[in-house]
Amino acid sequence: MKLDFSSVWQYWPFLYHGALLTLKITLICTLLGFILGVLLSLLKLTKCKPLVWIANFYTSIFRGTPLLVQLCIIHFGIPQLIGVTFTTTQSGILTFSLNSAAYVSEILRGGIVGVDKGQYEASMSLGVGYKDMMKDIIFPQAIRSILPGLVNEGISLLKESSILSYIGAVELLRAADQITVLTFRFFEPYLVIALIYYVMVMILTVFANRLERWLNRSDRVS
Amino acid sequence: MIAFHKVYKNFGSLKVLKGIDLNIEKGQVVTLIGPSGSGKSTILRCMNLLEKPTSGEIIIDGQDITKPKVDIQAVRKNIGMVFQHFNLFPHKTVIDNMTYAPIKVNKISKEDARRKSLELLELVGLSEKADIYPGKLSGGQKQRIAIARALAMEPQIMLFDEPTSALDPEMVKEVLQVIQDLSHTGITLVLVTHEMGFAREVSDRICFIDDGQILEDASPDEFFSNPDTMRARAFLEKVL
Numbered sequence: 001m002k003l004d005f006s007s008v009w010q011y012w013p014f015l016y017h018g019a020l021l022t023l024k025i026t027l028i029c030t031l032l033g034f035i036l037g038v039l040l041s042l043l044k045l046t047k048c049k050p051l052v053w054i055a056n057f058y059t060s061i062f063r064g065t066p067l068l069v070q071l072c073i074i075h076f077g078i079p080q081l082i083g084v085t086f087t088t089t090q091s092g093i094l095t096f097s098l099n100s101a102a103y104v105s106e107i108l109r110g111g112i113v114g115v116d117k118g119q120y121e122a123s124m125s126l127g128v129g130y131k132d133m134m135k136d137i138i139f140p141q142a143i144r145s146i147l148p149g150l151v152n153e154g155i156s157l158l159k160e161s162s163i164l165s166y167i168g169a170v171e172l173l174r175a176a177d178q179i180t181v182l183t184f185r186f187f188e189p190y191l192v193i194a195l196i197y198y199v200m201v202m203i204l205t206v207f208a209n210r211l212e213r214w215l216n217r218s219d220r221v222s
Numbered sequence: 223m224i225a226f227h228k229v230y231k232n233f234g235s236l237k238v239l240k241g242i243d244l245n246i247e248k249g250q251v252v253t254l255i256g257p258s259g260s261g262k263s264t265i266l267r268c269m270n271l272l273e274k275p276t277s278g279e280i281i282i283d284g285q286d287i288t289k290p291k292v293d294i295q296a297v298r299k300n301i302g303m304v305f306q307h308f309n310l311f312p313h314k315t316v317i318d319n320m321t322y323a324p325i326k327v328n329k330i331s332k333e334d335a336r337r338k339s340l341e342l343l344e345l346v347g348l349s350e351k352a353d354i355y356p357g358k359l360s361g362g363q364k365q366r367i368a369i370a371r372a373l374a375m376e377p378q379i380m381l382f383d384e385p386t387s388a389l390d391p392e393m394v395k396e397v398l399q400v401i402q403d404l405s406h407t408g409i410t411l412v413l414v415t416h417e418m419g420f421a422r423e424v425s426d427r428i429c430f431i432d433d434g435q436i437l438e439d440a441s442p443d444e445f446f447s448n449p450d451t452m453r454a455r456a457f458l459e460k461v462l
Contacts, residue, residue, distance in 0.1 A: 122309035122368075125270055126323035126375060127299030136322065140313050 007183040008192050018175025019196055025092050025171065026158045032097035033157070034150070037104025044109045055105065062102035068163050071095045075167045088169035096157055103153050111146035112138060144215050151208040155201050162197075172196060223248040223410050224269060224379065229278030231264055231434075238264050239275070240434035248378075251411045253421040253442075256431035257457060262414045265431065266381050269412065270301045283378070299327050302372030306384040308364040310356040316343070316367055317352040320374045328375065335374070342370040346400050362393030366400055373404075380404065382413040398424075418461055422446050430454045 008015075043055035062070065075091035078084075086094065115138050123133040165174035176189040183189070224246040231239035238261045246252050254262040267273040268280060271287060271294050279286050287297050311319050320342065321335035330338075343349045346366040356364055365385055372380060382401060386394045398420050405411055405424050415421055421428060421442065428445040430438040432453045438445060446462075449455050 116309075118305055118307050118309035119311065121272055121303075122305065122311070124272065125298055125301070125303035125381075126372070127295045127327040128323055129295055129327075132326055136326070137311055141311075 014175040018172040022171040029096035033100025036101030040105035041108035059102040092164045107149035111142035225281040227279040253425040261434040302377035302380045
């Protein structure tokens with residue numbers, strides 16, 4: 001048995017464009033998922049019960065069903081129902097953003113609820129209003145416990161974007177599939193994309209660690 | 223200054239306060255003592271509405287703060303509170319802890335807030351700690367900063383909820399010293415504490431609370447040397 005990477009290099013533009021799509025979808029969905037997740041978590045923290053129920057129901061749907069099934073419903077199911085068709089990229093962005101929002105809202109809610117209740121009491125006893133308290137006192141503390149969760153969410157988005165190959169989007173995994181068809185080599189293309197995923201995740205991790213250190217600067221002993 | 227009329231507080235089915243009547247004059251130093259779970263902290267926390275009474279009136283400076291239309295923030299900014307666990311903001315430096323509410327709530331300028339806070343830091347003997355984070359302070363230092371932070375709002379009333387209970391023994395004194403210094407400034411002080419010697423020394427009045435009621439309300443000498451009720455006597459025997 002011998003390895004032959006030359007056939008993979010020959011088709012490197014496939015991988016390049018695949019990786020770009022993977023990155024693009026990850027970035028857009030991380031951003032949209034975060035924005036939607038913030039809104040959802042705000043609903044969950046209100047005192048209005050029906051809003052809390054709606055937000056919790058939303059979360060349970062997206063956490064309680066497989067991502068691939070959600071993708072199929074949005075890409076194949078909904079167009080049949082309402083007559084609009086989505087491109088594979090659109091379906092991917094829609095599904096991943098909605099799905100990510102559910103997880104992000106839980107991460108945010110957990111972080112905010114996790115801030116010591118004494119911090120609320122101290123703020124209130126100083127006459128600080130709710131909005132300022134959340135913005136200046138609670139959220140800056142919550143973000144430290146939220147950040148690792150958000151990074152994990154970003155990493156899983158990056159990796160799970162590979163299921164978009166199922167609906168035919170030419171992201172990284174699909175690009176490797178195409179190379180296998182053209183070269184009849186399986187091990188090398190998949191090994192190479194595994195490596196590409198790994199490097200992308202590592203870059204994300206290093207960046208997140210830096211950010212975390214910066215956020216925790218008040219803990220450092222000088 | 224502070225008046226309670228028939229104040230009741232329930233937590234679910236648990237009755238914590240059972241008809242509290244209390245009058246505290248301006249400038250007085252009043253200490254609430256009693257066994258744990260007696261409701262003394264709850265009385266304190268009702269004074270700035272960290273707990274809302276189930277029924278009854280609480281009059282602060284002539285205003286019934288239990289009425290729904292009351293501007294709670296305006297009431298709270300005149301009432302400083304010091305907590306058992308300090309509750310400093312860990313992500314802000316000492317000086318930022320102190321200037322945050324004066325700037326945000328009282329709308330005073332950054333320069334004025336800073337100048338005032340530095341004065342207060344000197345008062346509590348921690349001038350050199352202005353620019354460090356609370357994480358690097360000892361418990362006693364944290365509590366002195368917490369007191370200074372509350373004072374920075376220039377409150378008329380200060381509430382102390384077991385301010386030394388979470389401290390190592392050797393740090394209790396430095397905090398009590400600061401509170402004692404405050405007792406001569408004309409600020410109304412209400413304390414919950416287990417430091418009986420200190421309570422006796424610093425208070426104008428002692429209120430003994432048991433089972434959600436004020437059983438005794440007397441001068442420190444009267445209370446400690448000759449308590450009226452059996453409950454108070456039994457309590458003092460255990461703690462003295």
